[in-house]
Amino acid sequence: MRSNGFGFVAPLLVLMIVAFNVPIIYMLGLGFWDKSRGFSLAPYEALADAPVYLRVLGNTLRISLIATLANVAIGYPLAHWMRGLGNRARMIAIALVILPFWVSILVRTYAWIVVLGNAGIVNRSLQWLGLTEEPVPFLYNELGVTIGMANVLLPFLVLPLFAAMIRIDDRLLQAAASLGAPARTIFWKVYFPLTLPALAAGTLLVFILCLGFYITPAILGGGRVPMISNLLDTLINQIPRWDQAAAISTILLVVTLLIFAAYRRLDRRASGT
Amino acid sequence: MKRRTFVKAAAAGTAAGVSSFAILSSGARAQSKEIRMIEAGGASGDSVQKGYIDPLKAKTGINVVRESPNVFGKLRAIVESGQTGTALFELGAGGLEQAVKLGLVEKVDWAAVNPAPMFPEAKHEYGFGYQYYSNIMAWRKGVKAPKTIAEFFDTKAFPGKRTLPDAMEGTLPFAALAAGVPLDKVFPLDVDLALRKLNEIKKDVAVWWKAGAQPPQLLKDNEVQYAIAYSGRVVGDPAIEVSFVGGKANLSYFAVIKGTKPEDKAAAWKLMHEMSLAENQAKAAAVISYTGPSPDLDALLPKDKLWQFPTTKQNKGVQFVEDAKWWADNGEAVNKKWEAFKLSL
Amino acid sequence: MIGSSPWTRRALAAAGIFGLVFLTVPLLIVIPMSFSSARALTFPPPSLSLRWYETFFGDPRWMEAMWTSIVIAAISSVAALLLGGLAAYGLRRGTFGGRDWAEGNFMAPLVVPTIIAAIALYLGLAKIGLLGSFTGLLLAHTILHVPVVMMVLGVAVRDFDLRIEQVAWSLGASWSYTARRVLLPNLWPSVFAAWIFAFIGSFDEVIVTSFIAGRYETVPKRMFNELILEVNPTITAVATLLIAFTILALAAVALILRRAGKSTLVEGVTAG
Numbered sequence: 001m002r003s004n005g006f007g008f009v010a011p012l013l014v015l016m017i018v019a020f021n022v023p024i025i026y027m028l029g030l031g032f033w034d035k036s037r038g039f040s041l042a043p044y045e046a047l048a049d050a051p052v053y054l055r056v057l058g059n060t061l062r063i064s065l066i067a068t069l070a071n072v073a074i075g076y077p078l079a080h081w082m083r084g085l086g087n088r089a090r091m092i093a094i095a096l097v098i099l100p101f102w103v104s105i106l107v108r109t110y111a112w113i114v115v116l117g118n119a120g121i122v123n124r125s126l127q128w129l130g131l132t133e134e135p136v137p138f139l140y141n142e143l144g145v146t147i148g149m150a151n152v153l154l155p156f157l158v159l160p161l162f163a164a165m166i167r168i169d170d171r172l173l174q175a176a177a178s179l180g181a182p183a184r185t186i187f188w189k190v191y192f193p194l195t196l197p198a199l200a201a202g203t204l205l206v207f208i209l210c211l212g213f214y215i216t217p218a219i220l221g222g223g224r225v226p227m228i229s230n231l232l233d234t235l236i237n238q239i240p241r242w243d244q245a246a247a248i249s250t251i252l253l254v255v256t257l258l259i260f261a262a263y264r265r266l267d268r269r270a271s272g273t
Numbered sequence: 274m275k276r277r278t279f280v281k282a283a284a285a286g287t288a289a290g291v292s293s294f295a296i297l298s299s300g301a302r303a304q305s306k307e308i309r310m311i312e313a314g315g316a317s318g319d320s321v322q323k324g325y326i327d328p329l330k331a332k333t334g335i336n337v338v339r340e341s342p343n344v345f346g347k348l349r350a351i352v353e354s355g356q357t358g359t360a361l362f363e364l365g366a367g368g369l370e371q372a373v374k375l376g377l378v379e380k381v382d383w384a385a386v387n388p389a390p391m392f393p394e395a396k397h398e399y400g401f402g403y404q405y406y407s408n409i410m411a412w413r414k415g416v417k418a419p420k421t422i423a424e425f426f427d428t429k430a431f432p433g434k435r436t437l438p439d440a441m442e443g444t445l446p447f448a449a450l451a452a453g454v455p456l457d458k459v460f461p462l463d464v465d466l467a468l469r470k471l472n473e474i475k476k477d478v479a480v481w482w483k484a485g486a487q488p489p490q491l492l493k494d495n496e497v498q499y500a501i502a503y504s505g506r507v508v509g510d511p512a513i514e515v516s517f518v519g520g521k522a523n524l525s526y527f528a529v530i531k532g533t534k535p536e537d538k539a540a541a542w543k544l545m546h547e548m549s550l551a552e553n554q555a556k557a558a559a560v561i562s563y564t565g566p567s568p569d570l571d572a573l574l575p576k577d578k579l580w581q582f583p584t585t586k587q588n589k590g591v592q593f594v595e596d597a598k599w600w601a602d603n604g605e606a607v608n609k610k611w612e613a614f615k616l617s618l
Numbered sequence: 619m620i621g622s623s624p625w626t627r628r629a630l631a632a633a634g635i636f637g638l639v640f641l642t643v644p645l646l647i648v649i650p651m652s653f654s655s656a657r658a659l660t661f662p663p664p665s666l667s668l669r670w671y672e673t674f675f676g677d678p679r680w681m682e683a684m685w686t687s688i689v690i691a692a693i694s695s696v697a698a699l700l701l702g703g704l705a706a707y708g709l710r711r712g713t714f715g716g717r718d719w720a721e722g723n724f725m726a727p728l729v730v731p732t733i734i735a736a737i738a739l740y741l742g743l744a745k746i747g748l749l750g751s752f753t754g755l756l757l758a759h760t761i762l763h764v765p766v767v768m769m770v771l772g773v774a775v776r777d778f779d780l781r782i783e784q785v786a787w788s789l790g791a792s793w794s795y796t797a798r799r800v801l802l803p804n805l806w807p808s809v810f811a812a813w814i815f816a817f818i819g820s821f822d823e824v825i826v827t828s829f830i831a832g833r834y835e836t837v838p839k840r841m842f843n844e845l846i847l848e849v850n851p852t853i854t855a856v857a858t859l860l861i862a863f864t865i866l867a868l869a870a871v872a873l874i875l876r877r878a879g880k881s882t883l884v885e886g887v888t889a890g
Contacts (some may be wrong), residue, residue, distance in 0.1 A: 012701040016761060019746070023742035028730075028734070052612045078637030080630065091868070100641050102857050102861050107857060151643075160774075163774065198773050214825075224615075228731065229732070236346045237346050237733075249731050249734045257722050264721070340832060342828050358750075490659075
């Protein structure tokens, strides 16, 4: 690149400022500014006085972390396995990763009830096999929420990770093998580090998407897993306290952007630019 | 519109001709030929179309364009951004009180609406209460049937899992009733008493539901045996039994958005007049089993289905009506207690 | 992996297959349910029928919603891909000041809770007179899905060796030539992932759309109304049709590439 690259960013920047930045600053500003009192931190003080809303935020971060880890545990081996497949099998695998996208989240949520409910397919099979007498409570708890969210978000991790993995040159791995490195060493010293940037980005993407989940946790959690989107819906649409909703959103935004900044810093250090 | 419905609607129009003539002569103001409304959508929206919009169009030529859904935040965004294209907005009782507090809606010109007789709570200063819907107890056919809300909450004598609404205003009043508060004294709500009662049975509540479709599903899957559900979701289902005793009658309103043009308002009053007519309400009730505010509606409803509707003689008296004003004043404080309770589950 | 033991390979295959099964279990429920004769979502279906397909094709509102959804998703995902892709490139390769701030800002639509973004977009579009318009919807959907594109393509650009680009430039290639002949062929899988995320994100979006779409109906907006108020199995028919269409499209592409002598999609495009 011969210029400083600003030209690449400019079109998006202009669009964002006009249609998004100005109104979002107004919305979040409601947490700091009041028509009658002017500048005030009252909404934040209210949050500090009654920390129940902050506990909901903490709960959201915790559940999102669990669901993200589950995603990594399932997604990394899947992407890695797909890399090693033959061409045709690989095509089929990619198709299977993409197809669930077409089923709306609402319907997929219902499908999990059919599969994992007390009278669901899995529980009936377990009871029929005599493995359990009482149905296993998969749903209406944190486990149900984790399963539902992981299912929806898995492709968001697998596809970019897979894209990074197939860019890795096989000759690099062969070279390491020819130097006598055992498979485990090749994986951890050569292969895994090369996938790390995509893994980090995919993990972060999934985590951020988790934070915004609304319908799936509400239904598969049986109401026992309070999430911040749910609370914000109440604060916007039911007890209209937009100032408090703005304050909570600002805190969420700051926390997430800090995590993002930490990721970018690590990423930059790793790539040495 | 299909031809047959049009003919039917036109016939209804002549029947109601006398009363609409009264308004035509009283106000010769300019009025729009088309107005817009934002409503709940789905079957409820279809009932508004068949019950009220089609007759209005047949009678006056005024068309009403529907848009959905009707989340409260949208109303506030409309007013804040000065959009005056939409005349009517559907609101729950609580939403109406909040909208009044924030100055988002206009007063109803009841003289211009000139309504047929209607229940007093439906004739709000700022809104037309057009649709009653109830939260009632329901249970799987075959389990021991509770006669009162107190029995519904008695998990020893009536063993089985429950599902309750994941919403403070949908659950706390029932808990208060179960704790012994009489039907006419539910409001002002004793929140701490209600929460104590809920704490007693929370381990028997398998699911706190969010979407109205959940309770019938959970009952049929035998995931729970007892539910508090929207009446329209459970009545008439062969696998489910219900009782309106101790039920909560809710009311949905249409209100005119602040800043609506006078000619749009004139058309909105005409639509509200159509909504007050019992024969139109019967048409709406054929689409969704929720009823309008006319005390004379019973005679027009199918005899064998009278037990299914929220406002029929046999059902209206055994329920309590939500006190939306109380919620508007106390909702915020109660929500904090409610969220804390939810975190303790 | 090279030199790994058969046991490791078997364990990996088991884990991979488990992942695929976990992903596709809902499909195994949804597809049979779309052929159900029952009035509500029920599994297993009491008997088979095509009534939900008849409902879908017989109701112009469903067809229209489907068309609207696809057009919005197609246009906004390409716009997000172009704008987000250029910006991701500029941010990774650029040297101008304030890059971190710009990037944080571009991520914001993903991070701000959707309900807040919905109201903000409502107020913003009302200000510029695009509320309830098709252009306004496209604009909103584009902005909302730029962050996903940036996350995916940012990493891909970063991974790609700058020296290869530099060689191309030193040989006198223009930037657009380098992008087309060097960058895109190598980053193709990531570009595809970014595009499909933006497309699906738009296709599934309901909260912002309910606020700003006015009279435009999209499939999720219709579904959402239906699901809160009544469960309508038409949505399972919609899903099944889309799945069938995707499989046919993928098979067609595979066939064309095979005719052209390239054995896979990935290879076909990377071979450029």
